Amino acid sequence: MSVAIVVTIVLIVLILLRVPVAFAIFGSAILGLLMLGGVSSVVSVFEVIPLSASSSIALTAVPLFIFMAYLVLESGALDALFSSARILVGRIRGGTGIAAVAAGAGFASVSGSSTASAATLAKTSTGAMIDEGYSPRLATGAVASAGTLAAVIPPSVLLIFYGITAETNIGKTMLAGLVPGVIMALALGFTVWLMAVRGHAPKGTPFSWSEKLKSIVGLLPVLFLFLIVVAAIFFGVTTATEAAAVGCLGGLVLMVLRGRMSVDALRRAVAGTVTNSAMILAIVVAAKTFGHVLAEARVTPALVDAIGSMTVAPIVVLLLIMAVYLVMGFFMDQMAIIALTVPITLPLVTELGYDPIWFGVMVILLAEIGLITPPLGINAFVASRVSGVKLETVFLGSIPFIVAMLVVVLLILFFPEIALFVPETASAQ
Numbered sequence: 001m002s003v004a005i006v007v008t009i010v011l012i013v014l015i016l017l018r019v020p021v022a023f024a025i026f027g028s029a030i031l032g033l034l035m036l037g038g039v040s041s042v043v044s045v046f047e048v049i050p051l052s053a054s055s056s057i058a059l060t061a062v063p064l065f066i067f068m069a070y071l072v073l074e075s076g077a078l079d080a081l082f083s084s085a086r087i088l089v090g091r092i093r094g095g096t097g098i099a100a101v102a103a104g105a106g107f108a109s110v111s112g113s114s115t116a117s118a119a120t121l122a123k124t125s126t127g128a129m130i131d132e133g134y135s136p137r138l139a140t141g142a143v144a145s146a147g148t149l150a151a152v153i154p155p156s157v158l159l160i161f162y163g164i165t166a167e168t169n170i171g172k173t174m175l176a177g178l179v180p181g182v183i184m185a186l187a188l189g190f191t192v193w194l195m196a197v198r199g200h201a202p203k204g205t206p207f208s209w210s211e212k213l214k215s216i217v218g219l220l221p222v223l224f225l226f227l228i229v230v231a232a233i234f235f236g237v238t239t240a241t242e243a244a245a246v247g248c249l250g251g252l253v254l255m256v257l258r259g260r261m262s263v264d265a266l267r268r269a270v271a272g273t274v275t276n277s278a279m280i281l282a283i284v285v286a287a288k289t290f291g292h293v294l295a296e297a298r299v300t301p302a303l304v305d306a307i308g309s310m311t312v313a314p315i316v317v318l319l320l321i322m323a324v325y326l327v328m329g330f331f332m333d334q335m336a337i338i339a340l341t342v343p344i345t346l347p348l349v350t351e352l353g354y355d356p357i358w359f360g361v362m363v364i365l366l367a368e369i370g371l372i373t374p375p376l377g378i379n380a381f382v383a384s385r386v387s388g389v390k391l392e393t394v395f396l397g398s399i400p401f402i403v404a405m406l407v408v409v410l411l412i413l414f415f416p417e418i419a420l421f422v423p424e425t426a427s428a429q
Contacts, residue, residue, distance in 0.1 A: 004297040007032040007290070011340075021336040022282035025290050032293035045292055053288035054281055057241065058164045063277035064244030065155045069111035070269035071251025073120060075258045077222050081106045082124045084218030087207045094196025095204025096132055097142045098189045100125040104146025105185040106219070108153040109226035110247065114371055118147025118379040122386035129201070136389045138200040141372075141397025142192050144383040145405070148368040149188075151334070153181030154230055155244065158367060161280065161335055162360040165287070165342045169357075170240040171233045172423035176357050178230070180365060180412050180419050187404040195400060221257070225250040236427030280335065287339030294344065303348055314352040321345055322413075325363055329370020330377075337370075338363060354416075361419040365409045372398040 007028040014024035033042045072078070085099035085106070092098060100121055107117045121143045129139035151158045154174040163173035195201065207215075229247045232238040238246065255261040310317065328337050342363070349359045371379040374395050384391040412418055 003032055003035050004294055004299045006035065007293060011290075015332060015336075021333045022279065022286045025283065025286035025336065025340065029286065029290040029293050032290070032297070036293065036296050045289060049288050049292060050285045053285045056164060058160070058170050059281070059284065061155075061160050061170060061239075061241040061244045062157055062280055063273055064241065064248055065111075065157055065160065066276050067269060067273040068155070068244060068247040068251045069116060070272045071248060071255055072107070072110045072222070072225070073116055074265040074269050075221075075251065075254040075260050077110075077254055077258065078103060078107045078117075078120045079124050080218035081222055082121070084215040086128075086205075087215035088212055088219075089204060091204045091206040092193065093203050094134075094138075094192045094201040096125065096129050097134060097138060097192035097196065097201055100129065100142050101146045101149075101185060101189045101192060104143075104149050104188075105153060105181070106222050106226075108150035108156075108181065110155075110222055110229070110251075111150050114147050114150040114368075115378055115382055117150045118144055118371075118382045119386055121147055122383045126383065126387040126389070130387075132205075133202040135200040135397075136387075136393050137397030138192070138195050139397070140380075140383045140387055140389045140394040141399070141401055142188070143387070144372045144377070144379040144394055144398055145188050145191075145401035146185075147379045147382070148371045148405075149181055149185055151368045151371065152177040152184060152361070152364050154178055154233075155240075155247070156181075156364065157280075158334060158338065158364050159360060160240065161284075162338050162342065162363060164284070165338055166346050166356050166360060168360065169423075171236075171243075172426060173357050173360055174240060175230070175234060175423045175426050176361050176419045177364065178422050180361055180408065183411070183418070184365070184368070184405065184408050187408050188401055191400050191404045221254055225254065234422070234426045283333075283335055283339050287336070290340060291343045299344060303344065314354075317352060318349065318354065318413075321349065322362065322366060322409075325366040326369060329367055330373050330375065332370075332376070334364075334367035334370060337367060355420060357423055358412075358416045358419050362409065362412060365405070365412065369402055369405050369409075373402065 010031055011024055011028035014027055030042055033045055082099060082103035085102040086096055089095035089099050104117055104121055111117055126139050126143050130136060154177055156177050159174050159177050160170055163170040228250060229243045232243045232246060233240055346356055350356055371377055380394045380398060384394045
């Protein structure tokens, strides 16, 4: 256990020093291996783990879904999505902000990237809201929080990553985020309306019924692509990886139909995919190595025994674990949190009688909150940089949305069937 404590402290220090996450995990893992068995232990582990960790067939879904997201982004479909949602919402107070949330949910349905979603939303909607008279706090807070929906609404790269780490069915794990994601979007939209009623936004712009009917056309491409991917997984027609490949084809078709197909656009999509995929793969290999150190130090069995000897109710233990995830999200990358903690916490949670797929949704929902909280809330940084609004204003504007997110987390906590209904009825492979 002393080895686990030392490597964990070293890992935290390296992360606080802003060492890239994969290198921080690798560095602390190598230290742990040296403490456990010397140089020979390091060599033997590195002969096996990098290949075994990176050769999982489930991992192929990650770069494919990332590529699909970049293709949709390059097609400009999100711009049309926001414009259509803005027209459909009409005269509702805070309508443009609600449209931004709706566009965030729509983009999340064909993208697994929260950061890309937040950046694109900030470009397309923040300026429009501020020009209409929205307070900068509400405009940027709504955009930053709406971007987080890509973390839970399928196809979510974080949920896929959790499924790989927890060794759950990837298709069912993805589908488990569908209903919670929709509820989260509704909660964020309601928060925008509530803030608007309190004077942070003007009345919405009315549009005619003919304009609303025409605007539906802007929603159809993204909706159609989402239905194809999710339906293919739900009915077991394809695996998650095959559905991702179909989604990539759909993204290419969307680029052609919208006249955005070009060599430069494809180069940007491929470059973004390779960069993000390499980062994820590095974290996977590093986390597997770190997990080996913890396994050799027998951390998980010790924690399971300790939990088993406690006399408190399982819900108390679960709440403590959730609190730890919430706090970790303030300081660490969400993917690193999953890679490092799930091998330890999942056996505890299943020992308490909770479903591993449901737990994955809870972890992702808590990770969403970390995307808009200081000091490392990356979506807040993105919204600030793109919109030109001060970072502290974005963080202040995010507070009401954080409260809404916590309410949804508690709802899923006490009613797990909300997350489990879809995967339990699905025929996902």
